[in-house]
Structure formats: C-alpha cells, structure tokens
Amino acid sequence: MAIDRRAQAREFQALHRRPPLVLPNAWDAGSAKAIEAAGAKAIATTSAGVSWAAGVADAGGLTRSAALEALRSIVAAVSVPVTADIESGYGGSPAEVASTVAEVIKIGAVGINLEDSAGGALVDPAVQAERIAAAREVAVAAGIDLCINARIDTYFFGDPAETVKRAAIYTEAGADVLFVPGLLDPVAIRELVGGISLPLNLMVGPGAPTVAELVELGVVRLSVGPAITTGAYGFAAAAASELITHGTYKTLEN
Numbered sequence: 231m232a233i234d235r236r237a238q239a240r241e242f243q244a245l246h247r248r249p250p251l252v253l254p255n256a257w258d259a260g261s262a263k264a265i266e267a268a269g270a271k272a273i274a275t276t277s278a279g280v281s282w283a284a285g286v287a288d289a290g291g292l293t294r295s296a297a298l299e300a301l302r303s304i305v306a307a308v309s310v311p312v313t314a315d316i317e318s319g320y321g322g323s324p325a326e327v328a329s330t331v332a333e334v335i336k337i338g339a340v341g342i343n344l345e346d347s348a349g350g351a352l353v354d355p356a357v358q359a360e361r362i363a364a365a366r367e368v369a370v371a372a373g374i375d376l377c378i379n380a381r382i383d384t385y386f387f388g389d390p391a392e393t394v395k396r397a398a399i400y401t402e403a404g405a406d407v408l409f410v411p412g413l414l415d416p417v418a419i420r421e422l423v424g425g426i427s428l429p430l431n432l433m434v435g436p437g438a439p440t441v442a443e444l445v446e447l448g449v450v451r452l453s454v455g456p457a458i459t460t461g462a463y464g465f466a467a468a469a470a471s472e473l474i475t476h477g478t479y480k481t482l483e484n
Contacts, residue, residue, distance in 0.1 A: 245311075254458055256274070257275065257279025261459070262307050277317045278455065280301075298330075298334070313377060314343070315343040316330055347383040356399070358403075378404060379408075381410075382400070382408060401427055408430055414432070423447060469482055
C-alpha cells in the first residue's frame with residue numbers, strides 16, 4: 231500500500247510536539263529496518279554513516295547521487311517517517327540546495343538536516359538563510375510540510391556565542407527545528423532553550439545527560455549522529471581481527 235507522504239510529514243512534525251522525539255540514526259536499509267523494529271517512531275539518516283557504508287570519507291566524500299540512492303533504499307525499507315541528513319545540501323547555492331531537496335521529497339523523505347558549515351568553516355548566516363528559504367520554497371511547491379532541521383555548527387567551530395543569533399536568522403528563514411551538535415552542558419542547554427522559539431535537537435552519546443534529563447531541560451529532539459554506525463563497524467573490525475589473528479571468537483559472544 232502506498233504511503234501518504236503528506237500525511238506522514240504532518241505526523242513527523244507532530245512528533246516534535248510530544249517530546250522526546252528520539253531518532254537513532256541509520257546508514258543503510260538494514261540498519262533502518264533494525265531501528266524501526268526496535269520501536270523508533272521515525273528514522274534519521276547519518277551522512278557520516280552513509281558515507282562510510284559507501285567506502286568514502288565523511289564531509290565531502292559522498293556524492294549527491296550516491297547520497298540520494300542511499301536515501302531511496304532507506305525510505306523504501308521502512309514505514310515510519312524518514313528525515314535525511316543532506317550535509318550542506320550538496321551544493322553551495324540556494325538553487326543547488328533546492329534541487330537536492332526536490333529530489334529528497336520525490337524519494338519520500340519528510341525532513342532534512344541542513345548544516346551551516348562547509349569546507350571546514352561556518353557559512354555566512356545570511357547565505358544559510360537563503361538556502362533554508364530555498365528548501366522551504368521547494369517544499370511548499372510540492373505541497374508537503376517538510377521538517378527543516380537547521381544545524382548550527384557554532385559549538386564545533388568554537389563560536390557558541392553566535393548560536394542564538396544564527397537561531398533567530400534561521401527561524402525567520404523558515405526552519406522548523408534547530409540542531410546544535412556539540413552542546414551538552416545543562417546550564418548552557420537551558421539558557422539556549424530560553425533564547426529560541428523553535429524545538430531544539432541535540433546530538434547525544436556517552437557522557438551526555440539522559441534523555442529524561444534533557445527533556446526536563448527543554449530539549450525536544452535527540453539523535454546520535456554516527457555513533458551507532460561507529461559501534462557497528464568497530465565491532466566488525468574487532469571480531470574480524472580476533473578471528474584472523476587468534477583464531478578465536480570471543481568478540482562474537484556478545
């Protein structure tokens with residue numbers, strides 16, 4: 231039975247009003263199916279994991295066509311909403327971002343992550359606002375309430391004081407959610423939540439506050455980036471190394 235993507239997009243937006251929205255990140259069809267089977271209400275992709283699955287480096291190693299093909303297989307494998315990590319849009323201009331987003335919508339994803347860094351530097355916030363607005367325009371034309379998760383990389387680039395300023399600009403441009411990876415300090419989280427008007431997405435993992443603690447601080451959406459992918463490949467490497475080097479199987483006992 232065909233999935234009503236417009237209804238699915240509305241469902242995904244609604245999940246942000248019922249926190250926590252927990253999104254373990256998938257990197258291929260198999261991992262997406264495993265995450266759905268675990269009870270996830272939606273699937274988020276990880277561009278790093280998709281890149282590694284293709285045998286290339288993160289942050290620029292993956293081509294637009296390869297990223298879209300991976301997304302197509304993930305969307306086809308699950309029945310829950312999928313939101314796609316499209317890095318910086320696989321193109322610097324608003325028109326290139328719009329082209330990517332149009333393809334993402336055709337594939338059936340109902341959300342995107344769009345980051346404001348490229349080539350090892352932060353993108354000018356005014357330029358990023360134009361890119362967000364272009365993505366929104368494509369979604370409106372397609373008649374779908376695409377969830378735009380605007381990633382703010384200020385904590386990665388040592389400029390956290392810029393976060394609220396960028397959040398306001400991206401909100402005005404048409405973002406639905408603000409994603410601030412690298413932020414884990416409870417005091418700073420509470421302060422940021424008080425300074426923005428959109429739901430906050432954080433990237434969590436070992437050492438982070440628990441999901442319950444983050445929700446109490448006002449965080450709505452939580453993802454783990456490439457952490458699950460890293461664990462899966464780390465396990466594969468360890469099991470293979472033991473088998474080849476020692477001829478034993480202790481790693482596989484887990």
